[in-house]
Amino acid sequence: MLASMLLRSRFGRCVAMSLWVALAAVDGACGSADPTAAAQVTVPRRIVSLGGPVTETLFALGAGEQVVGVDLSSLYPEAATKLPRVGYYRQFSAEGVLGLRPDLVIASHEAGPSAALEHLRGAGIDVEVVQASDDLAGARARIEAIAGLVGADPGPALAKLERDLAEVEALRARVTSRPRVLFVYARGPGRLLVGGRGTPAAEVLRLAAVDNAGEALEGMKPWSAEAVVAAAPDAVVLPSRGLESLGGIDGLLAQPGLAETPAGRARRIVAVDDLKLLGFGPRIGEGLQELLRALHPELGEDG
Amino acid sequence: MSRGTGKGARIRGVFVGLATLVVVGVALELTVGAAPVDVAEQLMCVLAGEGCDPGAQYILTSLRLPRALVAIAVGAGLAVAGAALQGLFRNPLADPGLVGVSAGAALGAALAIALEPRLPGVPAGFAQPALAFAGGLAATWLVHRLARVRGQTSVVGLLLSGIAVGALSSAAIGLMSYLADDRQLRDLSLWLLGGLGGASRDVALVLVPCVALAGALLWRRARALDALLLGEAEAFHLGVDVERLRRGVVTEVALAVGVCVAFTGMIGFVGLLVPHLLRGLVGPRHRALLPAAALGGAGLLLVADATARTVLAPAELPVGILTAMLGAPVFLTLLSRVRAQEAV
Numbered sequence: 001m002l003a004s005m006l007l008r009s010r011f012g013r014c015v016a017m018s019l020w021v022a023l024a025a026v027d028g029a030c031g032s033a034d035p036t037a038a039a040q041v042t043v044p045r046r047i048v049s050l051g052g053p054v055t056e057t058l059f060a061l062g063a064g065e066q067v068v069g070v071d072l073s074s075l076y077p078e079a080a081t082k083l084p085r086v087g088y089y090r091q092f093s094a095e096g097v098l099g100l101r102p103d104l105v106i107a108s109h110e111a112g113p114s115a116a117l118e119h120l121r122g123a124g125i126d127v128e129v130v131q132a133s134d135d136l137a138g139a140r141a142r143i144e145a146i147a148g149l150v151g152a153d154p155g156p157a158l159a160k161l162e163r164d165l166a167e168v169e170a171l172r173a174r175v176t177s178r179p180r181v182l183f184v185y186a187r188g189p190g191r192l193l194v195g196g197r198g199t200p201a202a203e204v205l206r207l208a209a210v211d212n213a214g215e216a217l218e219g220m221k222p223w224s225a226e227a228v229v230a231a232a233p234d235a236v237v238l239p240s241r242g243l244e245s246l247g248g249i250d251g252l253l254a255q256p257g258l259a260e261t262p263a264g265r266a267r268r269i270v271a272v273d274d275l276k277l278l279g280f281g282p283r284i285g286e287g288l289q290e291l292l293r294a295l296h297p298e299l300g301e302d303g
Numbered sequence: 304m305s306r307g308t309g310k311g312a313r314i315r316g317v318f319v320g321l322a323t324l325v326v327v328g329v330a331l332e333l334t335v336g337a338a339p340v341d342v343a344e345q346l347m348c349v350l351a352g353e354g355c356d357p358g359a360q361y362i363l364t365s366l367r368l369p370r371a372l373v374a375i376a377v378g379a380g381l382a383v384a385g386a387a388l389q390g391l392f393r394n395p396l397a398d399p400g401l402v403g404v405s406a407g408a409a410l411g412a413a414l415a416i417a418l419e420p421r422l423p424g425v426p427a428g429f430a431q432p433a434l435a436f437a438g439g440l441a442a443t444w445l446v447h448r449l450a451r452v453r454g455q456t457s458v459v460g461l462l463l464s465g466i467a468v469g470a471l472s473s474a475a476i477g478l479m480s481y482l483a484d485d486r487q488l489r490d491l492s493l494w495l496l497g498g499l500g501g502a503s504r505d506v507a508l509v510l511v512p513c514v515a516l517a518g519a520l521l522w523r524r525a526r527a528l529d530a531l532l533l534g535e536a537e538a539f540h541l542g543v544d545v546e547r548l549r550r551g552v553v554t555e556v557a558l559a560v561g562v563c564v565a566f567t568g569m570i571g572f573v574g575l576l577v578p579h580l581l582r583g584l585v586g587p588r589h590r591a592l593l594p595a596a597a598l599g600g601a602g603l604l605l606v607a608d609a610t611a612r613t614v615l616a617p618a619e620l621p622v623g624i625l626t627a628m629l630g631a632p633v634f635l636t637l638l639s640r641v642r643a644q645e646a647v
Binding site: 072084086087088090091092093094095096097098099100101110113118119123124185191193220221222 | 500501612617
């Protein structure tokens with residue numbers, strides 16, 4: 001009945017007809033394009049990286065020369081920011097990536113939309129998804145996985161990571177204090193979140209040998225003045241870009257509640273490079289050393 | 304008599320112009336983009352049956368062609384829905400957001416983004432359109448339900464309950480974006496800006512029939528909508544069951560807009576601007592206005608999307624930003640011209 005009604009109207013007939021023609025064309029053309037016919041390559045020459053830590057790892061492995069495109073979250077190293085950007089890795093454009101003629105796309109497992117990833121695979125491009133890591137084991141595994149994909153030797157990058165982590169271990173052995181630290185994500189005044197249990201921030205604090213003042217919370221939770229006073233942190237850690245968004249330390253201290261805490265009274269605010277720390281990329285060891293020194297005065301400047 | 308044919312010729316002229324716009328739009332959508340593809344060469348090689356570059360073929364047939372179809376369906380769907388609603392409310396400022404469908408869909412999408420890790424067993428990329436569509440329909444149903452008093456829906460009732468449900472969903476979205484982490488927040492804001500980046504053959508296969516069906520059903524109501532322009536009592540005397548008409552139009556609009564919003568997010572201004580603009584050109588009669596709006600909406604979105612794909616290449620601008628950027632000034636110009644005419 002529906003079909004007959006549709007066909008009775010000229011509009012319906014016209015739509016049905018054009019739809020049929022268009023899809024027939026898609027079908028025919030898709031049949032002739034064989035996606036598996038793409039060039040078989042062993043060592044990729046043109047890589048597009050979707051995800052900040054993936055890009056950082058590629059450059060750390062010395063494969064930076066082969067990277068021809070990155071996403072908007074790839075802010076390190078400097079050389080990566082000069083490459084064509086294909087949009088934010090959660091919302092990248094398939095055609096933008098195809099236009100860079102990559103033979104390998106390495107995507108963080110959070111990259112998407114899934115339709116765009118499917119389009120890349122459909123075009124015969126090798127798309128490899130790498131698990132994001134939020135602990136040290138994951139950081140090592142990701143370096144090895146990406147090295148395997150690009151045919152690079154993971155040795156030097158892993159050795160550097162291990163050296164950094166050994167240094168972290170040495171620092172941690174000398175730690176005598178155990179401050180309570182609140183990890184704050186800021187997106188501007190009035191829009192603050194604190195890191196509770198089960199967040200990358202909590203893992204970073206654990207590795208820095210401090211207590212998470214946000215332990216009572218689960219996940220990321222909005223800042224509340226009373227909760228901050230109750231948490232009584234000795235220090236506050238936040239990404240440096242977040243601190244800028246608040247207008248520096250004074251802007252952060254103006255947030256309700258903080259002035260009443262030990263951290264606020266002593267002005268113990270530590271700005272960290274979140275690209276080093278929260279992505280658990282190849283520079284996680286460096287980031288942890290900086291954080292340990294900043295949070296444990298007994299370690300001294302000379303380390 | 305002569306005036307009648309003059310008007311007919313004018314309408315025909317407008318339709319020819321709109322059809323040209325759609326053809327140009329499709330041509331643009333197929334030829335421009337971040338990846339350089341020589342369309343003429345590809346067409347030649349398809350005709351010759353050999354020497355095709357599979358990569359270029361893939362970009363044309365699996366990326367750009369479905370995307371053009373999706374742009375046509377979404378542009379047409381939003382514009383026809385807007386035209387029908389403007390007729391139903393007898394108000395040129397009505398847009399598909401009024402009956403709650405956009406707000407409900409946005410809430411559904413926000414839920415999908417917030418709950419994504421906790422929805423096991425749902426294929427990736429499916430949860431969001433499904434929840435957005437369900438949200439759109441649920442909100443429309445709620446608005447309609449609230450607007451019904453003793454079996455009768457009033458226009459004011461629909462408007463007010465639409466505004467209330469809209470406020471409720473934006474509060475819920477606000478709550479979720481406050482609780483969201485940076486990644487979810489970014490997903491949500493990109494979704495709210497609207498874009499055709501998710502277009503694929505499967506999406507086109509769902510969208511095109513749904514929009515075509517809703518469009519055809521709305522077109523069948525053209526005469527009743529015309530009668531309604533005279534006033535509710537007059538329409539009733541002309542034999543139009545106004546209550547049934549209202550229910551039907553709202554349902555069909557919810558179908559068309561719900562499915563568009565579900566896949567492409569909030570693409571603003573098409574549903575408001577296109578019918579408003581075309582009413583001035585083809586007159587208020589829905590038999591001409593609805594198909595004109597379909598063509599106009601499709602053409603506008605095709606051109607806007609082709610632009611959105613190229614200005615920031617290899618990245619993409621969310622097309623909703625462009626439609627609003629194009630739409631708002633045109634709308635303001637129109638408004639001031641109407642005011643100037645009224646003043647004379």
